[in-house]
Amino acid sequence: MDILTLLPFIVLIGAMFLMTRSAKKKQAAAAQMRSDMQPGTGVRTIGGMYATVKEVHDDTVVLEVAPGVHAVYAKNSIGAVLDDAEYNRIVHGDDEELDADGAVVPDDASSLTGERDADDVEVTKIDLGKDETADDAGSAAAKDAKDDGESGTK
Structure with a gap:
């Protein structure tokens, strides 16, 4: 060959x-x-849910998915073990990241250019001339009229 x-x-x-x-x-x-999971560690499941580890067993882990709400998951369902800063940033919305010196690291280059961040823009509510309470009452009356019309035909 x-x-x-x-x-x-x-x-x-x-x-x-x-x-x-x-x-x-x-x-x-x-x-x-x-x-390496330990109680108190933040995790993300393969389904995308963020939770805190409460107990670790051989094949299972107890997660606190909300304050006071515990659920038992298989260890294989843990997609990522997150460090504290990343977990707090994702779950609690803490945008401040610290560098090795403990200084706040900006999330964009606005601190270098002096421009305002998009979060700093003031939001004003625009009045469209629509009365929300009258709209809700009108839709309830329309629903009642529709229900009365359907019940009369049966």
């Missing part, structure tokens, strides 16, 4: 080896992340 006919098979086997190796590394990293 010629080496040129074997070359595609050798390349294919090499690519498969590299792909399985990287997949095993990702699985090992995920397992290590899940084993």
Whole structure:
């Protein structure tokens, strides 16, 4: 056999080896992340829910999904273990990030240019001349009239 006919098979086997190796590394990293969970740590489940770890067991973890609300999840359902700053930024809306010196890191370049941030813009409410209470009463009356019309035809 010629080496040129074997070359595609050798390349294919090499690519498969590299792909399985990287997949095993990702699985090992995920397992290590899940084993490093401790009570009080913020996590994101694979479904996208953010919660705080309350208890860690062999195959399960108890998460506090809201104040006083606890749920039992499989460890495999934990998608990411978050550090405190990231968890607070996402869940509580704390936009301030601290650098190594403890100084606040701006989230954009507005501090360098001196321009105002989009959050600093004042929002004014525009009156469209519509009375909300009259609109609600009108829709309730229309609903009652529709219900009366349907019940009379049956």
